[in-house]
Amino acid sequence: MTDSDDPYRRLRRTQYVLFLLMAALGTAGGITESLWLLGLAAWALIAAGLIEMIYRP
Structure with a gap:
């Protein structure tokens, strides 16, 4: 199995993207004192x- 096929690698990448988005x-x-942006965060x-x-390896 290569690193690109590792499902946990994709989940970690998704998790990091969500943290950066937050x-x-x-x-x-x-x-901007916008509550809807804070809600999305x-x-x-x-x-x-x-x-x-859930997916902690």
């Missing part, structure tokens, strides 16, 4: 946390 949306929501954090808890 940071970007949270920062933008805090600067919270959901991205929840999704990344669920991936961490």
